Amino acid sequence: MRRLRRVLPGALLLILGASEAASIRGRDVLPRARLLARELRGGSVSRAELARFALDPVFGDFLDEVARRTPKSAAVAVIVPPRPDVYRYQAVYFLAPRRVLDSERIAEAEFVAVYARAMESLPGAQPLPNGFLSRR
Amino acid sequence: MIAAGGAWRVLAALGVTWLAGWALARRLSPELTRTETAAWSAAAGLLLQAGLFGLRAAAGIDPGGGGLLAGNAVAIGAAFLIPGRRSRRSLTPPTRPRGPLDPMAIFAGSVAALAFLAFLVPAVAEPMWSTDFLAIWGMKGKAMSLAGSLPGRIFHDPALYWSHREYPLLVPLCLAAIAGLAGGWNDQALAILFPAVELSTLVLLYGFLRRRTGSPRAGAVAAALAALCFPLYHPVNAGTAEIPFAFGAVLAACATLDALSGPSGAAYGRLFAAALFCAGAKQEGTLFAFLLAGALLLASRMRGKALALAWRSAGVLVLVPAMHWVLLRALRGSQSRRDFDFHLFAPAGWPELAERFASVASRMALREGREALVALVAIALFLLVTRRSLADLLLPVLAAQIGFYAVAFSVSSFDPMYAVDGAFRRIATTLFPALSLVLASRLATAKDRPAGDAPRV
Numbered sequence: 001m002r003r004l005r006r007v008l009p010g011a012l013l014l015i016l017g018a019s020e021a022a023s024i025r026g027r028d029v030l031p032r033a034r035l036l037a038r039e040l041r042g043g044s045v046s047r048a049e050l051a052r053f054a055l056d057p058v059f060g061d062f063l064d065e066v067a068r069r070t071p072k073s074a075a076v077a078v079i080v081p082p083r084p085d086v087y088r089y090q091a092v093y094f095l096a097p098r099r100v101l102d103s104e105r106i107a108e109a110e111f112v113a114v115y116a117r118a119m120e121s122l123p124g125a126q127p128l129p130n131g132f133l134s135r136r
Numbered sequence: 137m138i139a140a141g142g143a144w145r146v147l148a149a150l151g152v153t154w155l156a157g158w159a160l161a162r163r164l165s166p167e168l169t170r171t172e173t174a175a176w177s178a179a180a181g182l183l184l185q186a187g188l189f190g191l192r193a194a195a196g197i198d199p200g201g202g203g204l205l206a207g208n209a210v211a212i213g214a215a216f217l218i219p220g221r222r223s224r225r226s227l228t229p230p231t232r233p234r235g236p237l238d239p240m241a242i243f244a245g246s247v248a249a250l251a252f253l254a255f256l257v258p259a260v261a262e263p264m265w266s267t268d269f270l271a272i273w274g275m276k277g278k279a280m281s282l283a284g285s286l287p288g289r290i291f292h293d294p295a296l297y298w299s300h301r302e303y304p305l306l307v308p309l310c311l312a313a314i315a316g317l318a319g320g321w322n323d324q325a326l327a328i329l330f331p332a333v334e335l336s337t338l339v340l341l342y343g344f345l346r347r348r349t350g351s352p353r354a355g356a357v358a359a360a361l362a363a364l365c366f367p368l369y370h371p372v373n374a375g376t377a378e379i380p381f382a383f384g385a386v387l388a389a390c391a392t393l394d395a396l397s398g399p400s401g402a403a404y405g406r407l408f409a410a411a412l413f414c415a416g417a418k419q420e421g422t423l424f425a426f427l428l429a430g431a432l433l434l435a436s437r438m439r440g441k442a443l444a445l446a447w448r449s450a451g452v453l454v455l456v457p458a459m460h461w462v463l464l465r466a467l468r469g470s471q472s473r474r475d476f477d478f479h480l481f482a483p484a485g486w487p488e489l490a491e492r493f494a495s496v497a498s499r500m501a502l503r504e505g506r507e508a509l510v511a512l513v514a515i516a517l518f519l520l521v522t523r524r525s526l527a528d529l530l531l532p533v534l535a536a537q538i539g540f541y542a543v544a545f546s547v548s549s550f551d552p553m554y555a556v557d558g559a560f561r562r563i564a565t566t567l568f569p570a571l572s573l574v575l576a577s578r579l580a581t582a583k584d585r586p587a588g589d590a591p592r593v
Contacts, residue, residue, distance in 0.1 A: 005521065008517075008521050009518055009521055009522050009578070009579060010240070010579075012514045012515075012517050012518040012521070013357060013361065013514070013518060013575065013576075013579070015510065015514040016361065016511050016514040016515060016518070016575075017247065017360060017361060017364050019508075019510040019511045019514065020361070020364035020365060020366065020511065021251075021364050021366075023366045023367060024254060024366045028258055028370065028371060029254055029257065029258050032257060032258035032261035032262065032371065033257045033258065033261065035261045035262060036257055036258075036260065036261035039261070045262070049262075050262045050263065050265065051262060051265040051371075052262070052263060052264075052265030052270070072282075085267075085271075085298070086267050086270065086271075088298075089267060089270040089271035089275070089298075090270055092270075092271075092275055092295075092296065092299075093270040093271075093274060093275045093278060096275065096278045096279050096282055097278075097279060097282040097283050097287075099289065099293070099295070100295065101295045102295055105294075105295055
């Protein structure tokens with residue numbers, strides 16, 4: 001009994017540690033380890049391989065173009081699909097320090113960038129990857 | 137991207153952060169082990185960077201890299217030049233491990249190192265990407281970094297209504313300040329901050345338990361258990377406030393246990409820094425500090441000199457987050473909390489509140505509890521078969537914190553079940569490193585314990 005009492009706490013912590021360790025997912029670690037190894041060797045990484053654009057890799061190209069064609073001080077209305085919300089968050093994050101507005105605040109914008117929308121291009125709008133940009 | 141020098145610049149910025157923090161923390165750590173001092177240096181350094189960036193930006197001075205470096209140099213110089221009173225005696229003297237190294241400690245330390253690598257590698261392999269990073273912490277940090285100021289629009293722009301303008305700013309300020317020191321915003325290289333914070337947490341757990349229990353095994357086991365908390369140390373949390381808050385909770389726990397054991401100026405200083413770190417990281421941090429204050433008062437049994445000492449420590453744990461809140465409110469103004477429907481606390485809302493609370497509690501127990509059943513049973517049995525320890529004060533605090541989460545989900549403006557499913561595990565796991573402190577401290581046997589440091593609670 002005394003021996004059990006001595007061994008039991010360690011055994012219980014081992015069980016706890018093992019149950020924690022079981023929660024790790026190989027898909028969270030191994031592909032990223034390979035990605036990091038490739039980067040450290042000087043290899044290139046495509047946007048499609050990154051988790052931040054897993055939802056829609058083309059959206060990153062669209063945002064790059066909007067950033068390239070608008071000044072950093074501009075207010076840009078970015079019209080994106082309403083769901084999922086991450087489109088809006090990505091637009092605000094990647095276009096910083098520009099002020100990014102949604103469709104309800106187009107009146108405050110100097111530029112309007114429209115993504116993946118089958119809508120008629122505004123007069124004078126510039127085509128972008130999967131969208132267009134117009135100056136107001 | 138990370139190989140293009142960005143990582144080295146961020147590592148250098150973190151080195152400056154740690155060095156400046158060490159200059160400050162050496163005042164707070166006369167009785168601590170080197171590993172603990174290293175962790176407190178990281179905490180003090182991060183608080184210093186955030187403070188320097190915030191102060192310079194608020195004063196209208198561009199907090200660029202040169203200005204921040206100069207600020208750090210001034211802080212280091214001041215820490216060495218201004219005479220300070222050193223603690224005359226060590227209240228809880230560092231204990232040296234006796235005899236050969238314990239195989240169990242080596243095993244646990246190896247597990248902790250491997251688990252740390254399992255977070256480090258995926259965390260820095262690609263730019264930070266989680267939704268909370270893009271929408272909240274990273275967005276604010278990047279806006280501050282690129283503007284070289286605290287842009288008012290992160291608090292007032294109606295277009296950013298979803299960015300939780302009420303949240304504290306330690307993480308965005310740290311990201312912006314380290315980006316400033318590193319010469320620019322690189323959201324892959326900046327991810328190194330989060331494994332660095334994890335490392336500080338593990339080192340603090342090890343150092344604290346080695347000193348207070350005399351058992352390297354207890355310290356190494358605590359570090360291993362904390363590092364194995366993969367739902368917390370997951371790449372999705374690189375860029376959010378979860379990992380910094382977990383560090384803050386361990387800082388506050390260690391500082392509180394030291395203050396309980398033997399108050400000193402240095403112990404109060406550590407309480408101050410820990411309470412500020414907790415409150416600055418997350419709103420839950422303020423709650424955690426308040427709960428620790430309550431536990432201290434209860435542990436004093438409301439009697440005599442113990443109560444007077446408990447009041448002092450509790451006062452630090454309450455006043456520092458309160459001052460932080462006043463400062464934050466002055467900065468951002470009043471913000472509506474769209475996440476919560478506080479009308480449910482009015483008497484007319486009580487029946488609905490009770491119904492919601494029952495639903496939330498059962499969801500937490502049946503869904504989240506069932507998934508973690510093996511771990512929860514192991515923890516419960518471990519607590520039953522082991523003796524009380526110096527860190528048991530934390531158990532009711534951690535339980536109460538989870539209870540408050542249940543109440544918060546119950547008054548959610550959105551579907552409470554959606555809130556539980558989306559957030560409970562993420563926020564509950566931030567408490568696990570502090571829980572691992574309690575569990576591992578019970579491993580230390582009486583012969584491990586330094587003389588004169590018997591458990592008080």
